[in-house]
Amino acid sequence: MRQIRIFDTTLRDGEQAAGGSLTLPEKMELGRQLQRLGVDIIEAGFPATSPGDFRAVEMMSRELRECQIAALSGFKEDQIETTYRALQDAVAPRLHIVISTSDNHLQNQLHMSRQQVIEIARDATAFCKRFLSDVEFSAMDATRSDPDFLCEVFSAAVASGATVINVPDTLGYHQPPQFADLVRYVMEHVPGVENVAVSVHCHNDLGMATALSLAAVNEGAEQIECTINGVGERAGNASLEEIVMALRTRQDYYQATTNINTEQIWRASRMVSQYMGFVVQPNKAIVGANAFAHSSGLHQDGMLKERTTYEIMTPESIGRNDSRLVLGKTSGRHAVRSRLEELGFELDNDDFALVFAAFKELADKKKDVSDGDLEAIVSQHMVRTPEMYQLVRVQVVTGNDSVPTATVQLRTEDEVLEDAAIGDGPVDAVVRAISRITGVEARLTEYTLQAITPGVEAQGEVTLRIASEGHTFIGRGTSTDIVVASAAAYLNAVNKVLARHEVEHNGTVDALGLHNQMNVEVGPPAEQPVAV
Ligand code: KIV
Ligand code: ZN
Numbered sequence: 001m002r003q004i005r006i007f008d009t010t011l012r013d014g015e016q017a018a019g020g021s022l023t024l025p026e027k028m029e030l031g032r033q034l035q036r037l038g039v040d041i042i043e044a045g046f047p048a049t050s051p052g053d054f055r056a057v058e059m060m061s062r063e064l065r066e067c068q069i070a071a072l073s074g075f076k077e078d079q080i081e082t083t084y085r086a087l088q089d090a091v092a093p094r095l096h097i098v099i100s101t102s103d104n105h106l107q108n109q110l111h112m113s114r115q116q117v118i119e120i121a122r123d124a125t126a127f128c129k130r131f132l133s134d135v136e137f138s139a140m141d142a143t144r145s146d147p148d149f150l151c152e153v154f155s156a157a158v159a160s161g162a163t164v165i166n167v168p169d170t171l172g173y174h175q176p177p178q179f180a181d182l183v184r185y186v187m188e189h190v191p192g193v194e195n196v197a198v199s200v201h202c203h204n205d206l207g208m209a210t211a212l213s214l215a216a217v218n219e220g221a222e223q224i225e226c227t228i229n230g231v232g233e234r235a236g237n238a239s240l241e242e243i244v245m246a247l248r249t250r251q252d253y254y255q256a257t258t259n260i261n262t263e264q265i266w267r268a269s270r271m272v273s274q275y276m277g278f279v280v281q282p283n284k285a286i287v288g289a290n291a292f293a294h295s296s297g298l299h300q301d302g303m304l305k306e307r308t309t310y311e312i313m314t315p316e317s318i319g320r321n322d323s324r325l326v327l328g329k330t331s332g333r334h335a336v337r338s339r340l341e342e343l344g345f346e347l348d349n350d351d352f353a354l355v356f357a358a359f360k361e362l363a364d365k366k367k368d369v370s371d372g373d374l375e376a377i378v379s380q381h382m383v384r385t386p387e388m389y390q391l392v393r394v395q396v397v398t399g400n401d402s403v404p405t406a407t408v409q410l411r412t413e414d415e416v417l418e419d420a421a422i423g424d425g426p427v428d429a430v431v432r433a434i435s436r437i438t439g440v441e442a443r444l445t446e447y448t449l450q451a452i453t454p455g456v457e458a459q460g461e462v463t464l465r466i467a468s469e470g471h472t473f474i475g476r477g478t479s480t481d482i483v484v485a486s487a488a489a490y491l492n493a494v495n496k497v498l499a500r501h502e503v504e505h506n507g508t509v510d511a512l513g514l515h516n517q518m519n520v521e522v523g524p525p526a527e528q529p530v531a532v
Contacts, residue, residue, distance in 0.1 A: 002256040005223040009043040014227035020276040037264040041068040047086035048079040061090035070094035075124035084131040094134040102141035125160035136164035143174040151189040172205025180215040199223035209238035228272040241286040263319035277474040329363040366457040398426040408433040427486040442468040462489040
């Protein structure tokens with residue numbers, strides 16, 4: 001059985017998804033989950049591009065000791081030095097450098113000759129080797145490059161000591177048999193390739209990223225770069241869960257395996273979706289809400305008789321166990337703590353006290369507290385933005401013949417403030433009341449509401465985006481009451497706006513972990529306010 005190494009780039013390429021920026025505490029929580037998931041390498045950021053990415057790579061390098069940490073770098077010496085400084089404390093750091101190899105990029109973007117690119121590949125790789133032994137070299141836009149020139153560039157990198165050469169389908173352009181041919185060509189035409197690992201990195205613009213990655217495995221690629229839920233630039237990257245479950249479910253065909261603990265996939269997917277504010281499409285392979293739902297009578301009949309009639313893998317194999325309801329209002333500390341530990345959360349006493357209090361509050365409102373509910377509580381309490389305002393009370397009056405009116409009470413460090421507003425709907429009224437108290441003017445550009453668990457007493461999870469002063473901020477909130485969840489989510493985003501002000505005035509970027517909230521999105525902004 002061959003061992004395929006999984007290189008997760010959720011925190012680098014994934015975070016490049018428009019509107020998907022993460023705060024430092026969110027990145028750290030995700031990094032811990034990726035380690036639990038068993039990925040071989042976490043690409044934690046692009047340190048030379050922002051102080052926030054630098055800090056994230058540095059912190060992950062120091063804390064996560066069970067996997068390799070990689071960081072992306074441009075090919076210039078100062079960029080490589082900065083990247084190395086961020087990575088240096090990792091147990092097995094990897095410097096990842098990139099330069100484009102297609103004529104299109106050479107002419108239109110880099111304004112360089114082919115010879116110059118070969119020299120850069122040679123010199124930049126050699127420069128990296130002064131700092132670290134493990135150096136990955138990526139040829140951006142490889143699939144639109146002249147294959148012979150691509151091999152020349154890779155040869156220069158290998159001759160200078162690259163340990164991994166990566167073949168990216170940067171624009172999601174290739175078709176699977178073509179990509180298989182290209183990977184084979186590289187394997188056959190780069191001197192010394194037998195001593196390095198060949199990696200692939202595919203984008204999903206034509207919906208082919210998983211197929212291409214797996215086609216490359218068949219040609220001998222040893223490393224696959226991918227992201228949870230397939231998040232990433234434009235249409236995203238190859239999706240980790242699809243690749244890993246294809247290799248596992250069709251081990252008979254691929255004769256290959258990974259180190260992934262598949263039972264952690266569901267949780268990783270939920271976290272990425274929550275933190276980035278991207279709802280997973282219901283029919284998404286492996287992690288969509290309907291991925292294991294059988295609705296036709298014929299299929300249900302088969303499933304009841306023998307699961308394998310219509311199931312090629314089980315929901316349990318990805319850690320999805322919706323029916324496991326174990327905790328309720330009589331559950332004590334011990335039971336809650338052990339369930340949290342089974343789910344992989346190791347909390348210190350202070351954090352546990354917070355989580356337990358929130359659990360009790362929820363258990364008073366709903367009979368059964370599921371794993372999903374517990375995860376939502378932990379994520380709410382563990383990765384919170386520093387809060388200038390806390391939600392104390394929300395009251396709304398609404399109905400088909402009354403003007404929606406909201407009264408909101410917020411607490412700051414020194415006082416409790418209250419105000420009321422009317423709106424087009426109950427959420428609009430709540431949003432207006434919060435704006436009156438906090439003074440933050442923002443436009444609600446996106447609003448989604450999902451039930452965390454099935455059933456009438458499910459918790460509602462609201463994810464929204466607001467635009468303020470040219471930036472986008474994500475807010476999340478959960479509650480058994482959807483208006484309260486909306487208020488919590490809106491306030492969460494408003495607190496990020498205020499924290500950003502704080503950062504701008506006091507320069508405490510890293511302390512607040514909010515660097516990435518400053519990312520300005522490129523691409524069509526959501527201009528229309530959302531009415532809810
Ligand atoms: O898509 C791409 O080419 C990349 C490289 C940096 C590997 O993300
Ligand atoms: Zn990419």
